[in-house]
Amino acid sequence: MELALKTRLKELVGNDATIRERIFERELCSSDISAVPFAKRLFNTTPELVIQPLSIEALTQIVQFANEERIAVFPRGSASSGLGGIIPTVRGVVLDLSCLNKMLELDPEKGTLQVQTGVRWSEILEFLKLHNLSVRAYPSSFFSTVGGWINTGGYGIGSLRFGHLKDQVEAIEVLFPSGELKSIDSDEEEFVRFFGTEGQFGILVTATLKLRRKPTKSLPLLIYFEGPGDAFRFMTEMVQADIRPYHIMYLDAAHLETVNKRLGEDLFRVNDAALVEFEEEEERRNCIEFAEHRGILEEEYLAHYLWHERLFPMKQRSGRPTPLVCELLVPLKRAVLYLTQVKRLAKGYRAEIQVEAHLVAKDKALVMVTHHCDERKLFPYLLHMTLIPALMKLGIAGGGVPYGVGIWNTPFITDRFDERTLTIYQTYKKKVDPHHLLNPNKFFAVRTKWADIPGILFKPFIFRALIRSAVVLTPVLVRLMGLKEPGEAESCLEETVYSCMKCGSCAALCPAYMVTGDESLIPKNKLYLAKKLLAGEMIAKSDSDKAFLCMHCGLCREVCQNDLDLVTAWSALERMLEDKYGKPEEAIRNFVSAIEADEDYWRFAYAQKI
Numbered sequence: 001m002e003l004a005l006k007t008r009l010k011e012l013v014g015n016d017a018t019i020r021e022r023i024f025e026r027e028l029c030s031s032d033i034s035a036v037p038f039a040k041r042l043f044n045t046t047p048e049l050v051i052q053p054l055s056i057e058a059l060t061q062i063v064q065f066a067n068e069e070r071i072a073v074f075p076r077g078s079a080s081s082g083l084g085g086i087i088p089t090v091r092g093v094v095l096d097l098s099c100l101n102k103m104l105e106l107d108p109e110k111g112t113l114q115v116q117t118g119v120r121w122s123e124i125l126e127f128l129k130l131h132n133l134s135v136r137a138y139p140s141s142f143f144s145t146v147g148g149w150i151n152t153g154g155y156g157i158g159s160l161r162f163g164h165l166k167d168q169v170e171a172i173e174v175l176f177p178s179g180e181l182k183s184i185d186s187d188e189e190e191f192v193r194f195f196g197t198e199g200q201f202g203i204l205v206t207a208t209l210k211l212r213r214k215p216t217k218s219l220p221l222l223i224y225f226e227g228p229g230d231a232f233r234f235m236t237e238m239v240q241a242d243i244r245p246y247h248i249m250y251l252d253a254a255h256l257e258t259v260n261k262r263l264g265e266d267l268f269r270v271n272d273a274a275l276v277e278f279e280e281e282e283e284r285r286n287c288i289e290f291a292e293h294r295g296i297l298e299e300e301y302l303a304h305y306l307w308h309e310r311l312f313p314m315k316q317r318s319g320r321p322t323p324l325v326c327e328l329l330v331p332l333k334r335a336v337l338y339l340t341q342v343k344r345l346a347k348g349y350r351a352e353i354q355v356e357a358h359l360v361a362k363d364k365a366l367v368m369v370t371h372h373c374d375e376r377k378l379f380p381y382l383l384h385m386t387l388i389p390a391l392m393k394l395g396i397a398g399g400g401v402p403y404g405v406g407i408w409n410t411p412f413i414t415d416r417f418d419e420r421t422l423t424i425y426q427t428y429k430k431k432v433d434p435h436h437l438l439n440p441n442k443f444f445a446v447r448t449k450w451a452d453i454p455g456i457l458f459k460p461f462i463f464r465a466l467i468r469s470a471v472v473l474t475p476v477l478v479r480l481m482g483l484k485e486p487g488e489a490e491s492c493l494e495e496t497v498y499s500c501m502k503c504g505s506c507a508a509l510c511p512a513y514m515v516t517g518d519e520s521l522i523p524k525n526k527l528y529l530a531k532k533l534l535a536g537e538m539i540a541k542s543d544s545d546k547a548f549l550c551m552h553c554g555l556c557r558e559v560c561q562n563d564l565d566l567v568t569a570w571s572a573l574e575r576m577l578e579d580k581y582g583k584p585e586e587a588i589r590n591f592v593s594a595i596e597a598d599e600d601y602w603r604f605a606y607a608q609k610i
């Protein structure tokens, strides 16, 4: 972007937006949860500016300006979605919406809450507790934003009882690329187009959520079974028998084995299991009766532990930083067959997979197959990456529907939406975003920067042929190469750096980030700085100085998806930086005084019992 344009943009927004233009700050937006090799070569993943609007008016001005000047715009919530959905593809600006996070209007009579869409689900639940209210469902990425979840999946904890997220939103306000701000009610035809379409049509600015009374009890049950067949039969029959749980999830034996390893104790049986959450005693009693002779009930405290862990679905602490995840909605009656095929295929790839499935309707489960890899071992990593689309293809053949598109699932777009819906969406895109400025070159089709030759490989019919060959060739290559899992990392800092999945959970409770709004202070971004340092790259003194702005409060560890020993890592990082660049004593003093003088910090510290 030309300097003159940047200057005009800065003048336009004045103090109503924070603009970040240093290379380190921009690079922080250039990767997402599952690193894909070559992404930086295929796309322009580093934005020219990161803009954090502080008001809807400022956001509108920026979007209008971008439209007039034909600048591509990439909206960003908490950046917890993967599949390349959040990385820029062409030169343009990232719009960080995390400061548009106000609770706007609570109507307890009607049971609705209007929020700005940059607010996180965790913040909404905390706010509603004060009013004895709650949301109906929420994603297990509890720290992600309302705008982000509406734009991606919309199924999560509580979907079995309350349905898809679109059934829990009464109205939305959308800012179109032209700068038009429009309110759309749930009974209008346009409404559903904004669910799961990954920011293609407009920027969601507000949403009015339907609420429910805050449940007074949490009564989880953990039931073991001999295999997936028994577990799925139990879950299917139970919901058909009209026992009403709030949520049901299936965990495979490998999942529970990992939990045991992580805890260093054989607390759980290594069996397939169903974790069922009830809010009413009677329903729970009915379930216990129903489970008799069908499965084995675990102790209550262990069920409670796993229910708490529902918000940490990827916890591993494995030194394998990159979770490769295949997610799709599978008809319940085909789920067991699918899992059998999945395990057979994964065995050929010598991949240690884990399966978790959430019932999201009486006849449908959201199945997640996760394989933790190490992106540092490029060739094995590339081989294992082919497992994910292969699993996706298997699921689709069995009537499944892909969940999430981004960049890497675009070859499956025709399986995600039927032809009619896709045509409507493409026509609508042309109408509302004629210059393709919102999240361009992803979702509908991929275009790369190299004469688009690699992009052609993403065309559904070519991609599928490639995957068919990979399914045959990869197991042979894996066997020939005798693939081993990665070795031990050298130091605590190194282990932490390479075990970070970039999920961004840690931002949710970090007081340093909350008070400054500066993304460089988010733990995952400090680990990115450490990664550069460990790789021997030069970093700017100003970036080094920022890494010291930390309260060492340890809240990041409490919510870390990978249970990383972050405070120890901060001490190690600070020692390394101090040796190289010195310690910014004055900046630290000013930071601590600013934090301690901040009312929000104390309110927050009190709530979190720091």
Ligand SMILES: Cc1cc2nc3c(=O)[nH]c(=O)nc-3n(C[C@H](O)[C@H](O)[C@H](O)COP(=O)(O)OP(=O)(O)OC[C@H]3O[C@@H](n4cnc5c(N)ncnc54)[C@H](O)[C@@H]3O)c2cc1C
Residues within 6 Å of the ligand: 033, 074, 075, 076, 077, 078, 079, 080, 081, 082, 085, 086, 097, 117, 118, 138, 139, 140, 141, 142, 144, 145, 146, 147, 148, 149, 150, 151, 152, 153, 154, 155, 156, 157, 198, 199, 200, 202, 203, 204, 205, 311, 312, 313, 314, 439, 503, 561
């Ligand atoms: C540990 C973990 C658990 C997860 N659990 C679930 C789950 O239970 N269910 C589920 O569906 N997903 C889940 N996910 C995936 C992801 O967290 C969700 O998709 C999440 O809700 C995305 O929200 P976000 O704020 O991080 O959005 P981002 O990742 O920042 O953005 C996602 C997409 O939406 C667009 N976008 C964001 N905000 C707006 C806006 N206001 N207007 C227009 N476009 C916008 C972005 O451009 C991008 O394309 C999980 C991820 C992790 C790491």
Ligand code: SF4
Residues within 6 Å of the ligand: 509, 510, 511, 512, 513, 521, 522, 523, 549, 550, 551, 552, 553, 554, 555, 556, 557, 566, 567
């Ligand atoms: S220890 Fe530092 S990085 Fe972690 S939450 Fe506290 S202030 Fe944030």
Ligand code: SF4
Residues within 6 Å of the ligand: 499, 500, 501, 502, 503, 504, 505, 506, 507, 523, 524, 559, 560, 561, 562, 563, 564
């Ligand atoms: S430090 Fe933990 S919570 Fe933060 S991004 Fe990394 S894995 Fe996720």
